[in-house]
Each structure stands twice: as C-alpha cells, then as structure tokens.
Amino acid sequence: xxxxFAARVERVEPSATLAIxxxxxxxxxxxxxxxxxxxxxxxxPTPENVVExxxxxxxxxxxxxxxxxxxxxxxxAIAAKLRDDGIDADASEVIVTPGGKQALFETFQTLIDGGDxxxxxxxxxxxxxxxxxxxxxSLNRVDLAPYDFQLEPALDDLGDAVSDDTELLxxxxxxxxxxxxxxxxxxxxxxDLAVEHDITVISDEIYQxxxxxxxxxxxxxxxxxxxxxxxxxxxxxxxxxxxxxxxxIHAPESVISQAAxxxxxxxxxxxxxxxxxGLEAIENTDDAVTEMRDAFRxxxxxxxxxxxxHGLDVPVGDGAFYMMLxxxxxxxxxxxxxxxxxxxxxxxxxxxxxxxxxxISYAASEERLREAVDRLVEHGYL
Numbered sequence: 038x039x040x041x042f043a044a045r046v047e048r049v050e051p052s053a054t055l056a057i058x059x060x061x062x063x064x065x066x067x068x069x070x071x072x073x074x075x076x077x078x079x080x081x082p083t084p085e086n087v088v089e090x091x092x093x094x095x096x097x098x099x100x101x102x103x104x105x106x107x108x109x110x111x112x113x114a115i116a117a118k119l120r121d122d123g124i125d126a127d128a129s130e131v132i133v134t135p136g137g138k139q140a141l142f143e144t145f146q147t148l149i150d151g152g153d154x155x156x157x158x159x160x161x162x163x164x165x166x167x168x169x170x171x172x173x174x175s176l177n178r179v180d181l182a183p184y185d186f187q188l189e190p191a192l193d194d195l196g197d198a199v200s201d202d203t204e205l206l207x208x209x210x211x212x213x214x215x216x217x218x219x220x221x222x223x224x225x226x227x228x229d230l231a232v233e234h235d236i237t238v239i240s241d242e243i244y245q246x247x248x249x250x251x252x253x254x255x256x257x258x259x260x261x262x263x264x265x266x267x268x269x270x271x272x273x274x275x276x277x278x279x280x281x282x283x284x285x286i287h288a289p290e291s292v293i294s295q296a297a298x299x300x301x302x303x304x305x306x307x308x309x310x311x312x313x314x315g316l317e318a319i320e321n322t323d324d325a326v327t328e329m330r331d332a333f334r335x336x337x338x339x340x341x342x343x344x345x346x347h348g349l350d351v352p353v354g355d356g357a358f359y360m361m362l363x364x365x366x367x368x369x370x371x372x373x374x375x376x377x378x379x380x381x382x383x384x385x386x387x388x389x390x391x392x393x394x395x396x397i398s399y400a401a402s403e404e405r406l407r408e409a410v411d412r413l414v415e416h417g418y419l
Contacts, residue, residue, distance in 0.1 A: 049167040053388030061382040072409040074397040075382040079277040084325040087318045094313035103309045105301040107133025111316045123258030133307045137243045137271030137284030147296040149174040153204035159390030162213045185352045186215035189223035211244040214389045214396040216354020228259045239267045246275035248356040249334045276318040283315045333358045336399040343410045347419045361394040379412040
C-alpha cells in the first residue's frame with residue numbers, strides 16, 4: 038500500500054541530536070566504546086528524595102488521571118517559583134505537561150497559523166524549526182555566530198529581522214546549543230522590539246537553574262512583557278528527571294485557555310505520580326541542584342583548558358552544559374568521522390543553524406570528557 042503522508046510531517050527532518058544518539062547506541066550494541074557527547078541529559082541520578090516521592094505517590098494511589106492542567110499543588114508551587122523570578126504568575130495560568138518539549142509543541146500549535154512568521158535566534162535548538170513547520174509557520178532566522186553567540190551585539194540584526202508581520206519570537210536563555218546567557222540589556226532590547234511590533238515571545242528557560250557566575254533574568258519579569266510572554270520550563274535538566282517527562286507552560290490566561298484544549302485532546306494530563314515527584318523536586322532539591330551545577334562548571338572549565346592546549350579558542354557559555362566547538366566547514370562530515378573513527382559522538386552545528394561547529398555536551402564525567410578529547414586529537418579531529 039502507498040501511503041499519502043501529511044505535508045506538514047514531510048516538511049520536517051528527524052531530530053539530529055536523537056539521530057546521533059541512536060548511532061552511538063548502535064555502535065555500543067556492537068561492542069564499541071563510544072564517548073557520547075551528543076545528548077543533553079545530565080549524567081546524575083534523579084535526586085533520591087524525588088524518587089522516593091514518586092514511589093510514595095504510587096503507593097498512595099496517585100496513578101489515575103489528574104485535572105488536565107495539572108494537580109493544584111504543583112501548579113501553585115510553579116506559580117510561586119515564577120513569582121520568585123519576578124513574574125506575576127497565578128496557578129490558573131499554568132499547564133503542567135509531559136515534558137518541556139510538549140509544552141513548546143502546544144504553544145506553537147496554539148499560536149501559529151498558516152504562514153505566520155516565527156523568528157529564531159541561531160544557533161537554535163533543533164526542534165524549534167520542526168515545531169514551526171508542523172504549525173505551518175514561516176521561518177526567519179537571526180545569526181548570532183558572528184557575535185560569539187551573544188544576543189546583545191546582534192540586536193540591530195534582530196531589529197532588521199522582525200516586523201509587524203512577526204507573530205512569534207523564540208528566546209532560549211541559557212541557550213541550547215551554546216550555553217549563552219543573554220544579558221539584561223539584550224532581553225530589554227527584545228522587550229522593546231516585541232512591544233513595538235506586538236510580538237509574542239516564547240522564553241524557553243529549561244536551563245535556568247544551570248548557570249555559572251550570572252543570574253539569569255526571566256523575560257516575563259520585564260515591564261511590558263507579562264501579557265506577551267509564554268514561559269516554558271521543566272524538570273528534566275535542573276533535577277535530572279529526563280525520563281520522568283515533566284514540564285510546564287506559563288502564559289496569560291487567554292493563551293492558557295486555548296492551549297488547554299489542545300492539551301486535553303492530546304495527552305490528557307501529565308502522569309499523576311510524576312507530578313507529585315515534581316512537587317518534591319521544586320520544593321526540596323536545592324542542594325542537589327547546586328552539586329550538579331558545580332560539577333558542570335568544573336567540567337566546562339576543564340574542557341576550555343584542554344581545547345586551549347590544542348590551539349582552539351572556544352566560545353564559553355555561562356549556562357547549560359553545552360559548548361560549540363569550531364570544526365571544519367563541513368561540520369556534518371566532521372561529526373560523522375568523529376563517531377566512526379574516534380568513537381566520539383557530537384552533533385553538527387548545521388542542525389542548529391550554525392555550520393562550522395559541533396555541539397558537545399559536557400554532561401559526562403571528567404574522565405570521559407578527557408578521553409573524548411584524547412581520541413579526537415589521536416585521530417586528527419583536533
């Protein structure tokens with residue numbers, strides 16, 4: 038039988054990060070020792086108190102449906118956390134989702150119609166483009182690579198890119214794939230453009246808790262942004278809960294009421310006992326988060342030193358656990374060779390809109406990171 042596939046699905050490519058990870062898994066299944074620096078997954082276990090809270094919730098019978106938008110206790114806790122970030126938030130403005138990716142998908146589907154313009158800041162996480170295409174939106178992109186991946190010096194370029202026809206601007210700070218944390222001046226520039234052109238802004242803050250020597254600002258906390266910002270966050274990165282699949286949307290009630298329809302007709306609700314574990318995470322894991330963040334900082338600094346020893350000047354981010362490594366112009370060939378020859382998995386920068394780089398994740402032990410650099414040097418990739 039010949040299937041007639043939907044055009045919106047045929048417009049998108051599979052996730053490049055997951056494709057590399059799958060390749061690494063295939064090699065490992067064949068007995069190859071691969072240093073996998075491709076996936077954005079903390080290498081720490083979920084904090085024990087969070088695991089125990091999940092078990093206790095199951096034992097207490099929290100295994101059925103919840104209210105579609107999330108259990109009241111978790112929504113209240115999320116709203117309180119957002120208020121601590123300076124956002125005027127109420128629990129009624131929160132949807133709890135099965136992962137931050139689902140939160141983003143629901144937001145794109147709710148706000149973007151055929152031909153609506155979506156502006157991305159490159160390099161941009163791979164799924165933003167796919168989500169825009171699945172919503173039948175049109176893409177406009179602003180390249181931050183000439184500015185060491187910082188937004189503030191690129192504000193003029195952003196100003197040239199947006200217009201009254203721009204429906205949505207996506208800001209991800211701290212950034213995947215660069216680790217950049219945008220300055221307050223940069224975010225204020227975004228605010229000014231958003232107000233001038235009446236643009237809705239997604240503020241993807243999934244790496245908010247993983248920053249070094251800087252305090253990230255939530256875009257929705259700026260004057261003039263509360264009624265035009267959709268804040269996306271989740272539990273995967275900060276609390277090492279990737280497989281638990283828990284995230285959330287905060288937005289004006291008018292947006293939430295529409296997104297809630299999509300949410301209820303697709304995923305129904307996030308998993309009940311996972312939401313209870315998330316409540317424990319948001320309230321009682323400060324020490325565990327600090328421990329992970331300190332380890333990531335040490336790994337970042339170690340890699341910077343190692344690359345400098347081999348003559349590589351790498352832009353250093355102040356957050357997340359990623360680094361963009363300058364490579365050959367054909368970054369896809371470089372990454373393909375690195376995994377085949379050196380058995381080191383990385384992601385081509387072109388997947389994020391920035392050819393000439395490879396993204397590495399330093400969510401791996403110092404020993405494995407050193408091994409990765411040694412292998413890349415040995416096989417002529419550094």
